[in-house]
Amino acid sequence: MSRTITVKGVGRVSTPPDYIVISMSLEAQDTNYEKAMEQAALQIDYLNKALESVGFKKKSVKTVNFNVRTDYERVKDRNGNYKSVFNGYICNHRLKVEFDFDTRRLAQSLSAISKCLAKPELSIAFTVKDPSAVNKKLLKSATINAREKAEILCEASNVALGDLLAIDYNWGELNVVSRTEYMLDEKCLAMPMGAMADMDIEPDDIDVSDTATFVWEIR
Structure with a gap:
């Protein structure tokens, strides 16, 4: 039976955000x-x-989730019994608009949204346009990390690292988003656009990590 060594490689990538998503x-x-x-x-x-x-093109706003549900309220009658009273139909619509990182355009967008009669709830995320590129860097980093660990362990144990026998990786979805929180009170959103556009911010880099397990033969 051949001898093996199993090592978990950890990949880490830090990258500046280049994309903005307004939800x-x-x-x-x-x-x-x-x-x-x-x-x-x-x-x-x-x-x-x-x-x-x-400046956004028509249909730039994309639907993320749309649902309609009935709403009822539990009400106590004069006899102390509870009954369900129909309140109406509630339509929830979650949307997003995305664009390349540009704080001035972000300020313009928020100002325009704040003035429209729809009055949506907002959240802003700083992310990357191509998450797959970040994922590739992570996998390469994890592979290099695992190989280095395996070579160190083999050298210290006076054995030679042989052929790679297996790789175990969980293809989960990565959350490639900066931890920077961008929040403005409704009164701030009502400020003149010029005042908002002057707020040039630099979001924190996006730090992500991932792991993969490698099995090598040892000689």
């Missing part, structure tokens, strides 16, 4: 289904027009 959440509610849907459609129209006014 938006809209909610429309009405006791009439058609009116709830009309309100939801109107909100999206407001949002699209607001972003088109600052």
Whole structure:
């Protein structure tokens, strides 16, 4: 039976963000289904027009999630018994708009969104345009790290590192997002665009890590 050595390689990559994602959440509610849907459609129209006014192309806003549900409230009657009372239909719409890293364009976008009648909830993420490139660097880093560890262990044990026999890797999705939080109060969003555009920020680098397990023959 051949002797083997199993080593876990750890890959680490640090990269500056080059892409911005603005996530938006809209909610429309009405006791009439058609009116709830009309309100939801109107909100999206407001949002699209607001972003088109600052240079975005039509249909730049993409849907991430869309759902319609019924809403009920538990109410106690005069006899002390609870019953469900229909409140209406709630339409939730999660959307996003993405663009290359540009703090001035970010300020323009937030200013336009704040002025539109849809009034969505916002969150901003600083990420990378090509996550697969980061993943490739991670895998190379993990491979080099594992090989170095294996060679050190073999040298210290007075054995030779042989052929690579197996690689075990879990293809999970990486969260390639900067830890920098960008939050503005609603009153700040209402500031003139010029004041917001002057806020030039430099987000923290994105730090990601991943692992892979390698099995070598030892001689």
